[in-house]
Amino acid sequence: MTKKPTITTVAERAGVAVSTVSRFLNGRYVSPALRARLSEVIGELGYSRSWTARNLSLGRRGSIGVVVDSSEDPWFVLLLSGIEEELATRDCSLMLASLELGGRYEPARVSDWIRDRRVDGLILAKSQRRERALIHLAVEAHLPTVAVVPDEALQEVQVLHLDNIEAGATIARHLVELGHTRFAFAGGPDHSIDSKHRLRGLREGLAAQGIELPAAHVFSCPQWDVAAGTTFGRTFLDARLPVTALVLANDALALGFMRVAHERGVRVPQSLSVAGFDGLPAGAIAWPSLTTVAQPTREMGRVACRRLLDTIDDPGRIERIQFRMDLVARESTAAPPPPGRGKAAAPRRPKRVGRQA
Amino acid sequence: MTKKPTITTVAERAGVAVSTVSRFLNGRYVSPALRARLSEVIGELGYSRSWTARNLSLGRRGSIGVVVDSSEDPWFVLLLSGIEEELATRDCSLMLASLELGGRYEPARVSDWIRDRRVDGLILAKSQRRERALIHLAVEAHLPTVAVVPDEALQEVQVLHLDNIEAGATIARHLVELGHTRFAFAGGPDHSIDSKHRLRGLREGLAAQGIELPAAHVFSCPQWDVAAGTTFGRTFLDARLPVTALVLANDALALGFMRVAHERGVRVPQSLSVAGFDGLPAGAIAWPSLTTVAQPTREMGRVACRRLLDTIDDPGRIERIQFRMDLVARESTAAPPPPGRGKAAAPRRPKRVGRQA
DNA sequence: TTGTATGCGTTATCAG
DNA sequence: CTGATAACGCATACAA
Numbered sequence: 095m096t097k098k099p100t101i102t103t104v105a106e107r108a109g110v111a112v113s114t115v116s117r118f119l120n121g122r123y124v125s126p127a128l129r130a131r132l133s134e135v136i137g138e139l140g141y142s143r144s145w146t147a148r149n150l151s152l153g154r155r156g157s158i159g160v161v162v163d164s165s166e167d168p169w170f171v172l173l174l175s176g177i178e179e180e181l182a183t184r185d186c187s188l189m190l191a192s193l194e195l196g197g198r199y200e201p202a203r204v205s206d207w208i209r210d211r212r213v214d215g216l217i218l219a220k221s222q223r224r225e226r227a228l229i230h231l232a233v234e235a236h237l238p239t240v241a242v243v244p245d246e247a248l249q250e251v252q253v254l255h256l257d258n259i260e261a262g263a264t265i266a267r268h269l270v271e272l273g274h275t276r277f278a279f280a281g282g283p284d285h286s287i288d289s290k291h292r293l294r295g296l297r298e299g300l301a302a303q304g305i306e307l308p309a310a311h312v313f314s315c316p317q318w319d320v321a322a323g324t325t326f327g328r329t330f331l332d333a334r335l336p337v338t339a340l341v342l343a344n345d346a347l348a349l350g351f352m353r354v355a356h357e358r359g360v361r362v363p364q365s366l367s368v369a370g371f372d373g374l375p376a377g378a379i380a381w382p383s384l385t386t387v388a389q390p391t392r393e394m395g396r397v398a399c400r401r402l403l404d405t406i407d408d409p410g411r412i413e414r415i416q417f418r419m420d421l422v423a424r425e426s427t428a429a430p431p432p433p434g435r436g437k438a439a440a441p442r443r444p445k446r447v448g449r450q451a
Numbered sequence: 452m453t454k455k456p457t458i459t460t461v462a463e464r465a466g467v468a469v470s471t472v473s474r475f476l477n478g479r480y481v482s483p484a485l486r487a488r489l490s491e492v493i494g495e496l497g498y499s500r501s502w503t504a505r506n507l508s509l510g511r512r513g514s515i516g517v518v519v520d521s522s523e524d525p526w527f528v529l530l531l532s533g534i535e536e537e538l539a540t541r542d543c544s545l546m547l548a549s550l551e552l553g554g555r556y557e558p559a560r561v562s563d564w565i566r567d568r569r570v571d572g573l574i575l576a577k578s579q580r581r582e583r584a585l586i587h588l589a590v591e592a593h594l595p596t597v598a599v600v601p602d603e604a605l606q607e608v609q610v611l612h613l614d615n616i617e618a619g620a621t622i623a624r625h626l627v628e629l630g631h632t633r634f635a636f637a638g639g640p641d642h643s644i645d646s647k648h649r650l651r652g653l654r655e656g657l658a659a660q661g662i663e664l665p666a667a668h669v670f671s672c673p674q675w676d677v678a679a680g681t682t683f684g685r686t687f688l689d690a691r692l693p694v695t696a697l698v699l700a701n702d703a704l705a706l707g708f709m710r711v712a713h714e715r716g717v718r719v720p721q722s723l724s725v726a727g728f729d730g731l732p733a734g735a736i737a738w739p740s741l742t743t744v745a746q747p748t749r750e751m752g753r754v755a756c757r758r759l760l761d762t763i764d765d766p767g768r769i770e771r772i773q774f775r776m777d778l779v780a781r782e783s784t785a786a787p788p789p790p791g792r793g794k795a796a797a798p799r800r801p802k803r804v805g806r807q808a
Numbered sequence: 809t810t811g812t813a814t815g816c817g818t819t820a821t822c823a824g
Numbered sequence: 825c826t827g828a829t830a831a832c833g834c835a836t837a838c839a840a
Contacts, residue, residue, distance in 0.1 A: 098568070100817055111827040116819060123825060145569045146507045147817030150832050155503060157546070166532050166732075168525075175523050179552050182560060187569070189514070189544045195536050203539060211455070212502045212544070320736055349736055356738040375523075379677055379706055381713040381738055457833055468811045473835055480809060504833035507816050811840075816833105824827075 176395020262295020619652020
């Protein structure tokens with residue numbers, strides 16, 4: 095096997111200087127005759143530029159880093175998909191790093207990226223307080239960074255965030271429209287601003303209709319995952335609160351809750367309407383399919399990527415981009431049961447729910 | 452802001468040659484005195500090696516490529532997680548590429564990787580016939596490649612595959628043990644070898660117990676996804692076959708089927724036991740939770756990565772590594788209903804299923 | 809043990 | 825428009 099051809103090989107074979115070939119490759123001025131000759135030579139040689147050498151010369155890395163707590167997060171999977179779509183059109187690669195692998199938090203990998211400038215920019219998905227150090231590092235290193243829905247206020251990097259308050263109001267409107275008057279809310283971790291905002295939106299939305307959400311009907315879960323929803327579900331259903339609609343701060347919690355509801359024979363939505371936030375694909379598959387206020391997650395991925403690449407090319411001002419969340423009404427919400435019937439004790443009858451996922 | 456220090460900066464500051472610094476950095480022979488001096492200088496300079504230049508010099512890329520149809524595939528997400536875990540211990544990055552973005556098949560990105568040798572090796576997840584061209588390219592380019600559960604026979608690259616036949620037999624044993632005698636099977640696409648093998652294992656497993664799986668009870672779905680399972684479910688339930696156990700060729704199909712079962716009021720597992728293959732996390736959340744024969748997906752990711760890195764360091768013989776799949780018995784399978792009752796028409800009674808996800 | 813010189817494959821600068 | 829030549833930052837024979 096002969097060696098891989100380099101720009102020098104091409105130059106020799108064509109009888110010109112490497113710099114000429116380089117200019118040709120980068121679309122600069124070359125005489126039409128040479129242009130033809132070169133593309134011919136390159137063709138028969140099967141030559142292609144060295145990515146590494148090119149980047150070394152250009153002083154860039156040719157790839158961006160995408161950082162997330164866990165790449166198994168279904169929300170992140172959607173975001174990543176959007177990032178990939180945008181990247182597909184550019185000559186830039188994607189490097190992935192999970193902060194939490196095998197249960198341990200290990201930001202070292204990403205610190206290395208930043209310190210060694212192994213990437214041209216960073217996308218931080220759902221960063222939290224513990225990522226402050228990384229962000230600080232990135233800012234100091236003047237590394238273009240965009241944070242996607244960080245659960246805290248960030249000033250020094252590009253930020254994509256959601257109108258969680260409006261989202262809360264949206265679900266309030268939907269449920270009130272269906273006829274509900276007695277609500278409960280299950281939030282995420284106490285320190286979560288997103289959770290607070292969704293609650294606030296819900297509360298304000300209800301208040302606008304003259305409905306109150308009692309403090310005793312507001313709960314919080316220590317995690318954002320399905321298991322936490324399940325745990326919450328047990329204590330919630332044991333409490334037998336007189337509510338007809340339960341809003342959970344995200345879809346994962348809602349999905350976990352619905353499992354318990356099934357176990358306990360609580361019929362959703364006939365006895366209790368359930369709604370979440372985020373718009374995870376799993377919500378469409380669940381039974382009943384989950385009503386949710388969905389993020390334009392994939393679109394956010396695209397925008398995050400575009401914004402990052404723009405910032406890399408031209409480090410301009412820091413921007414904040416806000417996205418709205420939209421109601422996706424599915425099977426888990428319906429009109430409340432006629433008053434006077436205990437919800438958890440309601441007998442389960444075979445009745446078909448017509449709407450589709 | 453001062454310029455980023457390079458190995459030259461360090462050398463000058465320490466009053467030695469760059470090669471000495473280089474040797475120090477790579478843990479080769481340097482006098483203890485210098486060793487101390489150098490690490491001191493490096494410390495106060497905040498120096499770190501250039502990843503790009505190092506790789507250029509070493510003639511490698513410093514990253515491996517991971518290729519999949521869609522990074523949204525939940526199975527792949529697990530595999531990726533395993534790959535990341537293994538990679539976390541090495542000084543190597545991960546580049547991701549989805550072949551099918553926005554509905555279009557675009558292998559060009561990966562062809563570029565191979566042609567330009569932008570990666571040191573390739574992991575192909577679930578490759579199919581249409582990936583032949585890519586594999587051919589990789590083999591020609593002598594690019595170390597490992598294919599994870601390709602749905603076809605591959606000779607020229609490292610392969611991780613599953614004992615799908617044994618998996619089929621496993622689910623057969625489980626269901627026969629529960630008392631089932633009348634079965635149906637829904638396969639994936641007709642050309643799929645995996646699907647054929649799972650069917651064959653099921654068939655042989657049943658035959659071993661003197662049970663026959665009639666050809667009329669064997670179906671196939673055009674896709675491997677939830678939607679296909681839903682579509683299949685409608686025609687299957689319309690047919691009202693006298694079976695008590697349905698095995699679907701993967702979890703996605705099974706999940707899709709279960710949705711239809713819910714819609715139609717068919718009680719799983721009381722009227723019909725349902726089982727899948729793969730062991731997706733979604734199966735544990737579903738109601739009822741899905742009995743499945745699970746792949747050690749994350750472990751396969753780790754092994755794939757390790758195998759690839761080994762092959763990169765030392766291009767040895769081509770190996771095939773086989774993994775077994777293990778039964779995860781959950782709520783969707785149970786003893787068959789007492790004979791003499793039509794299944795699809797069975798009334799739905801409130802009865803609790805005890806087992807947990 | 810340390811230093812010198814050269815190579816890795818490109819791009820950019822500045823003559824011609 | 826084209827050609828030499830110097831970076832880019834590091835690794836590695838080979839010489840000292």
